[in-house]
Amino acid sequence: MGIPTAPMVTIAFKDLAKTNAAKRGMPDERICFTPHPVWGKTDAQMYAYLEGDDPVTGKPLMKEVIGALTDPLTPDEKKSGTVTPSTGPATFVDTQDNLQKYYMNNGMTDFMSIVIPTKEKVDAMLKGTSHDPEEVIGELTPARGSFPAWKFTVRQVAINAVMAGAEPEYLPIILAIASSGLPSLSSSTNSFAVAAVINGPIRDKLNMNYGIGAMGPFNDVNASIGRAWTMLSKNLGNCGLPGETYMGTQGNVVSFNNLVFPENEKDSPWTPFHVQKGFKAEENVVSVFFGYGIAQGQGGKGSAVKPVPQFDQGLLYNFTPLTSIFGALAVLDPLVAKDLVELGYDTKDKLYDWLQKNATLTVGDAKTMLFTGGFSLRGPQAANLKDTDLIPRWPRKEMINAVVVGGQTNPYYQVGNLSYARSVSIDKWM
Amino acid sequence: MKLNRRNILALLGSSPALLAGSAYAKDKEKKKIGAASESFSQIKIEGLNPRGIPPAIQLVPMAPRLKTLDGKTIYLVSDGFPGADHFLNQIAIWFHKNMPSVKTVYRLKAGAFADDDPKLWAELKAKANGVIMAIGH
Numbered sequence: 001m002g003i004p005t006a007p008m009v010t011i012a013f014k015d016l017a018k019t020n021a022a023k024r025g026m027p028d029e030r031i032c033f034t035p036h037p038v039w040g041k042t043d044a045q046m047y048a049y050l051e052g053d054d055p056v057t058g059k060p061l062m063k064e065v066i067g068a069l070t071d072p073l074t075p076d077e078k079k080s081g082t083v084t085p086s087t088g089p090a091t092f093v094d095t096q097d098n099l100q101k102y103y104m105n106n107g108m109t110d111f112m113s114i115v116i117p118t119k120e121k122v123d124a125m126l127k128g129t130s131h132d133p134e135e136v137i138g139e140l141t142p143a144r145g146s147f148p149a150w151k152f153t154v155r156q157v158a159i160n161a162v163m164a165g166a167e168p169e170y171l172p173i174i175l176a177i178a179s180s181g182l183p184s185l186s187s188s189t190n191s192f193a194v195a196a197v198i199n200g201p202i203r204d205k206l207n208m209n210y211g212i213g214a215m216g217p218f219n220d221v222n223a224s225i226g227r228a229w230t231m232l233s234k235n236l237g238n239c240g241l242p243g244e245t246y247m248g249t250q251g252n253v254v255s256f257n258n259l260v261f262p263e264n265e266k267d268s269p270w271t272p273f274h275v276q277k278g279f280k281a282e283e284n285v286v287s288v289f290f291g292y293g294i295a296q297g298q299g300g301k302g303s304a305v306k307p308v309p310q311f312d313q314g315l316l317y318n319f320t321p322l323t324s325i326f327g328a329l330a331v332l333d334p335l336v337a338k339d340l341v342e343l344g345y346d347t348k349d350k351l352y353d354w355l356q357k358n359a360t361l362t363v364g365d366a367k368t369m370l371f372t373g374g375f376s377l378r379g380p381q382a383a384n385l386k387d388t389d390l391i392p393r394w395p396r397k398e399m400i401n402a403v404v405v406g407g408q409t410n411p412y413y414q415v416g417n418l419s420y421a422r423s424v425s426i427d428k429w430m
Numbered sequence: 431m432k433l434n435r436r437n438i439l440a441l442l443g444s445s446p447a448l449l450a451g452s453a454y455a456k457d458k459e460k461k462k463i464g465a466a467s468e469s470f471s472q473i474k475i476e477g478l479n480p481r482g483i484p485p486a487i488q489l490v491p492m493a494p495r496l497k498t499l500d501g502k503t504i505y506l507v508s509d510g511f512p513g514a515d516h517f518l519n520q521i522a523i524w525f526h527k528n529m530p531s532v533k534t535v536y537r538l539k540a541g542a543f544a545d546d547d548p549k550l551w552a553e554l555k556a557k558a559n560g561v562i563m564a565i566g567h
Contacts (some may be wrong), residue, residue, distance in 0.1 A: 001551055002493045005561040008517075012567065025490035039513035039566050046520040062524060068506075069560045070496050077492045096466065116477045140482070145544030152482035159480040193547050236482035348564055376448035 006068035010036035015042045017297075020170050023085075028077045030068035032061060063279045069157030094223050107241060109163065110256055112228050116217070117162040120210040124236070125158040128171030129429055133158070139180040140237025142187035142245040152178065152236035160235055164228035169206055170221055171199060172285060172429035174228045180424045185240040193293040195259035195329065195418055196229070197403050199274035200284030202426055203262035211266040212407030226257030254293055261405050267334035268404035269341045270348045275372035277423045284426035289401075291418035293327035297411040304354045308342045309411065312354060319368075319393065320415040323369065327399035327417035328355070333406030336413045348402050356397035360390040502559035503533045507550070509543045514564040521562060 004244045011033045017241035021029035033056045034049045041049075054064045092102055099116050103109050112198030115121065126133050131412040135153035141149040157178045161171055178197055186192045203210060209219035234240040265281075301317035315330055322328055330351075332340070345351040364387030368430055385391070396402060401420050406412070496502060506521055508514035515538065522534040535558070538546040543565075554561055 001554055001561075003554055003558055003561055004493050004495050004564060008562060008564045010567050018537050018563070023484075025488045026492060027489075034517075037513075038517045038564070039511065039567050041513065041516075043516060044458050044521060046517050047523065048522045050520060051516075062528070065562060066499060067523075069562075070498060072495060073492055079489045081489050083487040083489060085487060087484060088479055091476045092479065093474050093476045093547045097471060099475065102478075105479070116475060117480060117543055118475055118477060122478055136483075143544065145542075145546075148485045150484050151483040156480065156482055159478050163480060177494055222520075231480070233478040238482070238484065289516070387440060 002272040004069045006065045006351050008065070009035060010034050010038055013247070014040050014056060016245070016247060017027075019244050020147060028074070028279045030071075032064045032068055034061065037398070045362070074279070077088070090331040091129065096275055103163070104136040108231075108235055110227065110234075112256075114231075115165050117159045120156050121162045122155065125162050125166070125168050125171055126155065128158075128168030129154060129175060131175070137175065138181055140178070140181060140183045140233060140239065142185065142237065142239040143241075147187060147238070147245060150237050152232075152307065156236055157232055159280065160232040161224075161228045164224050164231045164299040165220070166228050169222075170225055170228075170385040171295060171357070172284075172356040172426050173202070173225050176424045176426045177225070177229055177288065178232050178236065179429070180286070180288045180422060183237045183239045183422050184255055185233045185237075185246055185248075187239070187245050187247055188289070189247045189249050190292065191378070192290060193252045193254040193416075193418070195263075195289040195294070195416065196226070197273055197287045198260070198262040198285070198426070199265065199272050199287070200426065201282060202284040203265075208262045210262040210405050212409060213264040214261045214264070214405045222260055223257055223261070226260035228262065229258050230255055235384065252293060259289075259294060263403050264334055264405050264423055267408060268340050269334075269346075270404065271400070273403050274423055276348060279425070280425065285423050286426055288421045289329055289416070289418040290421055291329075291416065292323070294329070294331065294414050294416035295321075295413045296365075297330075298410075298414070303411075308339050311336050311340050311344065311411070311413070312343055312345065312351065315351075315355060315413075315415065316358055319355070322415070323392070324393050326417045327394060327401065327419040328359075328407075329412040329418040329420070330400075330402040331416060332402060332404050333407050333408060333412050334404055335406075335411035337402075337404045339411060349397075351402060353401045354416040355400050356392060359400075360391040362395050363387050363389045363391055365389060384403035476508055496560055499529060499560065500531045501533075503535060503557060504559040504560045504562060505554055506534050507540050507563045508536070508552075509563070509565050510538060510541075511543060511567060512566075513567075515529045518562070518564050 009031055013342055014033060017031050033054050035055055043250045051060055052061060053059060054061045057064060092099060100113055103114055104111060131154045135154050136151050137154055139149035139151050141147045161174045166174060182194060184194045208221045238245055240246045263273050272281060273287055275281055279285045297318040301315045302313030319328055331404045340351060498533045506518040508518055518536055525534050537550055539550055
């Protein structure tokens, strides 16, 4: 812009702000820091921040701000040109034990033992795809628009797949997930989670688990693909550096290997998820979701109604704590899906439609929420709304999705506050 | 008579004490395995770097600074995070009290936190002498 600027950031984001400024070409940007947080403080408390010191420099904060705008530039601050960042040597040589520590201590793992990615293992992994190992296949960033995106090749994805314990036949799914551009670790202070639902014949070809315990640690395919997603997010997207590219205040246990599972197409009474998204049934597809996470839904309203439990009411009940900033993902055991069909929802679309119309909240409640679904609170129509008026929790039915998974040991389900992002072909990566 | 290894050895006229030898052999074998794994753990292997390709960094020279803020127009820009508007209002009050010749103008950047707002940047270019931008939390 060419206008002197003093950015102000709270101390909690010191490392993030400084490293990000450097990556964007201003390593010496004059960032002024306030105590943390600003949000939620009274006007008097905020004014006291201004009368106090910058917690980084220890100098009076407003003096820093004025200096940021008026102190003459140093030679370093006037520099232009290009800097090529390094990610270290191409290989690391040491004993097994030392390499385990090396990869872990340098933030390249999920802090559990990995398979050391030797050239032999990576070459074997690359046999899982017909693609050129040097083909650049995508970009990842901890937050699009906030952090510069990193690119990566097929080989680099394969290295991460080896580290996660995957086999070569799983590589096309991992490549598809990597190419989706959705990392498993976001920089947000929220501790987000991600999910990947796999559809198509590859589920059976690889013996993936979509039955009993499909979302748990009971199948090496589901598990290692999920683990690879976190590994490649860290290594190929520079995600997951606490304080720098990961600010999730509590973290999310799902992030260890994410919600990765195939849909139980065989026992589902409905159209498979990928077919809903325009693919053919015989195609292999991964669909990715992101949001806050997932919670058990059983025991809620309607579950005990006989002879057919009212799982539509149950879903509505379990949607209540969900925020509207993300969509809803109902993850249903086939028994629940079959009961919903008996209730008249013979397509997923009918269920989405009913849920969108009936999942409401009051204007008064929406106003108190940080991330309100205040979609209806924006625009000129908002002026006429009363606090007692009901508004839709989600403005469009496309924000509600359902997938079927489980071993039919009981009619249970889970509800995710997860938005559908996109579906990606797996076949393309074979 | 129930036959076991000791009885067989006795029938063959050998001392059952010979069986003790097998324990020795086992111990010896154990030591061998230990030594092998010790030497295996010292073998160096080569692991590949799993990192991706970071983009090149274009260094951006900072804009020339003002000689003074006296009589200047400083835009106070919020990225839209809750509380930033109140915080920037306190900065406006601070200038009013401490440097009354500084004119402050508040603006909310359009879109989400990281979204571009070319219209606002154009306004700043045309009307602002300096900017204070409150980012996040």
